Structure formats: C-alpha cells, structure tokens
Amino acid sequence: MAILSLLYSMVYQFGNNFAYLVLAALGLAVIFGMMGVINLAHGEFIMCGAYVTIICGKAGLPLPIAMLLGVVAAAIAGVLIERLVIRHLYDRLFDSVVATWAISLITQQSMLLIAGPSLEGLSTPFGSFSIGIYSFSVYRALLPLIAIGVLALLYWLFFRTNYGVCARATIQNARMASCLGLQTNRVYTLTFALGAGLAGLAGALYAPTMTVVPTMGNGFIVQAFVAVVVGGANVLVGTLPAAAILGFIQTGLTSWYGQLIGQIGLLLTAIIVIRLLPQGVGSLFSKGR
Numbered sequence: 001m002a003i004l005s006l007l008y009s010m011v012y013q014f015g016n017n018f019a020y021l022v023l024a025a026l027g028l029a030v031i032f033g034m035m036g037v038i039n040l041a042h043g044e045f046i047m048c049g050a051y052v053t054i055i056c057g058k059a060g061l062p063l064p065i066a067m068l069l070g071v072v073a074a075a076i077a078g079v080l081i082e083r084l085v086i087r088h089l090y091d092r093l094f095d096s097v098v099a100t101w102a103i104s105l106i107t108q109q110s111m112l113l114i115a116g117p118s119l120e121g122l123s124t125p126f127g128s129f130s131i132g133i134y135s136f137s138v139y140r141a142l143l144p145l146i147a148i149g150v151l152a153l154l155y156w157l158f159f160r161t162n163y164g165v166c167a168r169a170t171i172q173n174a175r176m177a178s179c180l181g182l183q184t185n186r187v188y189t190l191t192f193a194l195g196a197g198l199a200g201l202a203g204a205l206y207a208p209t210m211t212v213v214p215t216m217g218n219g220f221i222v223q224a225f226v227a228v229v230v231g232g233a234n235v236l237v238g239t240l241p242a243a244a245i246l247g248f249i250q251t252g253l254t255s256w257y258g259q260l261i262g263q264i265g266l267l268l269t270a271i272i273v274i275r276l277l278p279q280g281v282g283s284l285f286s287k288g289r
C-alpha cells in the first residue's frame with residue numbers, strides 16, 4: 001500500500017504540473033501563434049480571472065458561474081486592449097512587447113491600490129481523498145482532465161467552426177484573406193479575446209487553490225513562456241507534448257531535489273529545445289499536416 005500511495009503521489013504531482021503548464025500557456029500560445037504578439041500582460045489576464053471569480057464567489061454565486069464570469073471579464077478586457085493598443089502595433093514586435101509590459105505594470109499597481117496587497121481565496125471544492133499516508137485534493141486531481149478538455153474544445157473550435165476557418169486563413173496570409181472579403185481586424189479581435197479568456201480561465205480555475213495577489217500573474221507567466229517555447233507556435237499540436245515533457249521533468253526533479261531545481265530544469269529544457277528544435281516539439285508532430 002505504501003508503494004501504491006507513493007506511485008500515485010508521483011502521478012498526482014505530474015498531473016498537477018501538467019495542468020498548470022497547459023492552462024497557463026494556452027492563452028499566451030493562441031495570441032503568439034496566431035497573431036505574432038508577445039503578450040507580457042498575459043499574467044494580468046490570469047489575475048483578472050482569479051479576482052473576478054473570488055469576488056463573485058464571495059457574493060454568493062455558484063463557483064462555476066463565478067468562474068465563467070471571470071473568463072468573460074478577462075475576454076472583455078482583451079477586446080478593449082486589442083482595440084485601444086494592440087491593433088496599432090501589429091508587425092511591430094518590440095513595440096508590442098513594450099506596450100504589453102507597460103499594461104502589466106499599470107494593472108498590477110492599480111490593483112494594489114484598489115484591492116490591497118492580497119485577497120483571500122475561496123475554499124477548494126470537492127474535498128480530499130487518501131491513499132495510504134498521503135492525502136490528495138479531488139479538485140486538483142480533476143484539473144489535468146479539465147486541461148485536456150480545454151485543448152479538445154480548442155481543436156474543435158479551430159477545425160470544425162467557421163471562425164476556425166477564418167482564423168487559419170488569416171494566419172496563413174492575412175492580406176490575401178482580406179482581399180477575399182474576410183474582416184481580418186475582427187478575426188484578430190476575437191483571437192485576442194480568446195487568448196485573454198483562456199488566461200482568465202487559468203486564473204479562475206486556480207482561484208480556489210491560492211491567495212490572490214496583484215502580482216500573481218508573474219508566477220504563471222514564466223511557466224507559460226517556457227511551455228510556449230518548448231511547444232512551438234502551433235498551440236494545438238505543441239502544447240500537449242510540451243506540457244507532458246516539462247511536467248515529467250519538473251515532477252522528477254522537484255521530488256528528488258526540491259522546487260528550485262525543478263524550476264531550473266524547466267529553463268534548461270527550454271534552452272536545449274531551442275537549440276535542437278527551433279520550431280518547438282510541435283514541429284515533430286506537424287510536418288505532415
């Protein structure tokens with residue numbers, strides 16, 4: 001029984017790391033892969049989803065409704081930022097980096113003034129279960145399944161809907177798509193809103209598991225960038241194997257040597273992948289597509 005509980009503990013930690021990497025990276029990967037924008041305000045969309053979820057949850061709304069409102073709030077914030085700032089900076093990579101970094105700093109300081117240094121989170125739903133001497137959260141055990149489900153929904157969205165056809169056409173050749181009558185500006189707005197909403201979903205899902213602070217996005221964004229670099233720009237193909245590889249490495253190193261070595265292992269993995277596979281591990285799975 002002791003061996004079984006230890007093995008499941010390793011699987012549980014892997015699933016937790018895998019879900020964290022997938023959910024943190026999806027919004028960033030969608031915006032970068034489809035629009036070529038490096039969004040340094042990604043963490044603030046995550047923070048937005050978490051804050052709105054907690055505020056709505058404390059107001060008495062059911063947790064799923066509170067999470068949905070957190071996602072919607074982040075998506076609306078994405079629409080506003082895309083129309084007011086990002087739209088004027090397409091094909092200007094470094095300018096968009098500086099602009100989104102400025103948005104990040106302004107948002108963090110504004111939330112610090114408005115909401116204070118921290119906001120107490122919600123209680124984690126569904127309770128816990130035990131295997132041997134170890135106790136596990138049911139909610140955290142479900143997060144890997146939720147992450148895979150979100151990836152499946154994204155696949156359906158991009159390959160089974162009219163928006164997906166328009167989005168892929170815009171990615172391949174925005175000028176030709178525009179000449180054929182496609183409103184590429186609207187596609188870009190919807191795509192940025194989708195990426196922001198996915199970031200808000202990450203914040204909403206993790207809101208019951210942590211104390212929310214204005215700088216909480218910083219903890220997500222490092223993992224998100226590492227996952228995007230390792231996976232490559234193709235969010236549908238690269239994110240899943242990248243998160244699996246990074247989750248395995250982080251789980252092993254953290255279990256044996258501690259959390260700091262686990263984080264260093266992620267960064268070293270990203271460096272090695274950039275050197276050997278500049279297009280990310282997703283390029284291994286998309287060559288024939």
